[in-house]
Amino acid sequence: MKVKSKEVRRKLVRLFGFLAALAVFAFNFTPEMAAMRTLPPAFFIESGKAAKTMADAYLSPAFGGSAAVSDSLDETLGRRRVSFRLFGIIELASVPVYEAERGSCFPCGCAVGISIKTEGVMVVGFGDFIGISGKNCCPARDSALRPGDMIITVNGCPVFTAEEMQLALNADPERTVLLIERDGRRFTAGITPRIGQDGCAHIGAWVRDSTVGIGTLSFISEADGGLAALGHAVADADTGIVLPVHSGSISAATILGITRGRSGEPGELRGTFSERSPIIGSAQLNSELGVFGKLTDVSVLSGVGVDTGNVLPVAFPNEVHEGEASILAQISGAGAEKFSCRIIRASKQDRADQKGLVIEVTDPRLLEATGGIVQGMSGSPIIQDGRLAGVVTHVFVNDPLKGYGVYAYWMFELGKSIGD
Numbered sequence: 001m002k003v004k005s006k007e008v009r010r011k012l013v014r015l016f017g018f019l020a021a022l023a024v025f026a027f028n029f030t031p032e033m034a035a036m037r038t039l040p041p042a043f044f045i046e047s048g049k050a051a052k053t054m055a056d057a058y059l060s061p062a063f064g065g066s067a068a069v070s071d072s073l074d075e076t077l078g079r080r081r082v083s084f085r086l087f088g089i090i091e092l093a094s095v096p097v098y099e100a101e102r103g104s105c106f107p108c109g110c111a112v113g114i115s116i117k118t119e120g121v122m123v124v125g126f127g128d129f130i131g132i133s134g135k136n137c138c139p140a141r142d143s144a145l146r147p148g149d150m151i152i153t154v155n156g157c158p159v160f161t162a163e164e165m166q167l168a169l170n171a172d173p174e175r176t177v178l179l180i181e182r183d184g185r186r187f188t189a190g191i192t193p194r195i196g197q198d199g200c201a202h203i204g205a206w207v208r209d210s211t212v213g214i215g216t217l218s219f220i221s222e223a224d225g226g227l228a229a230l231g232h233a234v235a236d237a238d239t240g241i242v243l244p245v246h247s248g249s250i251s252a253a254t255i256l257g258i259t260r261g262r263s264g265e266p267g268e269l270r271g272t273f274s275e276r277s278p279i280i281g282s283a284q285l286n287s288e289l290g291v292f293g294k295l296t297d298v299s300v301l302s303g304v305g306v307d308t309g310n311v312l313p314v315a316f317p318n319e320v321h322e323g324e325a326s327i328l329a330q331i332s333g334a335g336a337e338k339f340s341c342r343i344i345r346a347s348k349q350d351r352a353d354q355k356g357l358v359i360e361v362t363d364p365r366l367l368e369a370t371g372g373i374v375q376g377m378s379g380s381p382i383i384q385d386g387r388l389a390g391v392v393t394h395v396f397v398n399d400p401l402k403g404y405g406v407y408a409y410w411m412f413e414l415g416k417s418i419g420d
């Protein structure tokens with residue numbers, strides 16, 4: 001009898017374990033758990049708003065009141081959290097809450113020319129030259145210099161152009177000390193120039209001190225006139241290094257034509273600007289999230305099609321969702337126009353990233369004109385539910401109908417760090 005009793009208990013334990021596992025497995029596919037998976041990694045709310053009320057909106061349709069949402073403050077971390085408990089007992093999730101002032105801005109979408117002068121000169125390569133001895137020379141190749149390095153000073157003299165660097169080398173050709181910046185770290189290195197057949201001191205380094213390009217102005221902050229453009233960094237064409245800004249400008253540009261995009265061959269907006277083009281503002285920061293600066297001439301805005309009467313709130317990342325949206329882009333001389341699109345992926349993020357959104361162009365007019373998203377449209381604002389939701393950053397090379405976008409909130413917050 002004892003043997004049979006033990007066997008029955010073992011079977012009951014196995015059955016209970018199987019049923020418990022089955023229940024957990026089944027619960028994972030219920031509407032309640034599906035709702036939990038829609039939770040963002042963090043809630044962003046306006047200062048003074050109740051996090052609990054917003055969190056309730058995520059879960060109440062699925063849980064029908066069986067999930068309790070509590071709002072608490074961690075005094076040690078200085079951060080609020082909302083916790084979700086089934087029947088008020090079992091904690092299913094705990095999400096941090098960040099309070100922030102909601103920004104407002106003027107969405108743009110107009111074509112602009114971006115001019116950047118670098119902080120120092122960038123080494124893009126090495127090249128031999130013929131010295132006064134008649135032999136090929138290249139001191140830089142055998143020095144500490146590497147392509148992508150920024151030369152900040154030559155013998156203690158700041159250099160911002162190739163001409164300034166040449167003057168500094170000529171001033172003391174016997175022995176030169178360079179202040180070099182690489183990967184955010186600065187160090188000094190010695191190098192001995194050689195005199196070329198032109199009588200000047202050379203080190204055999206090709207350097208770049210500026211760059212220009214066409215892109216799209218994303219938005220202007222209503223509060224402080226902060227400008228944001230592109231949604232991605234301006235990188236050196238040879239090294240891929242993000243160019244540090246010493247000074248720069250954002251000017252009105254003219255669209256001359258369009259090269260339509262197709263699979264495997266991204267199209268582009270062909271545009272132009274010059275030193276005589278109206279300057280909209282400064283370029284002060286070149287980062288992975290775009291180019292940022294300050295508005296310097298508000299009178300130029302009407303000429304480039306920016307409606308200063310159209311002020312939009314900036315959406316928090318958890319407010320952006322899959323569904324209908326629109327983008328502002330300039331594809332002709334008529335200024336920025338609104339085109340329909342869909343947000344087909346809105347990634348859950350609690351920190352900045354370039355590719356938080358995936359959009360698909362649906363507007364027949366834009367598809368006819370460009371074939372989808374083309375180079376030069378980077379920076380086009382994405383609008384959803386009456387808010388500035390994001391900014392176009394990249395096109396899918398193999399599918400020009402689609403492109404990536406960055407949440408506008410990340411760009412707006414970074415732009416607030418720019419001084420006057």
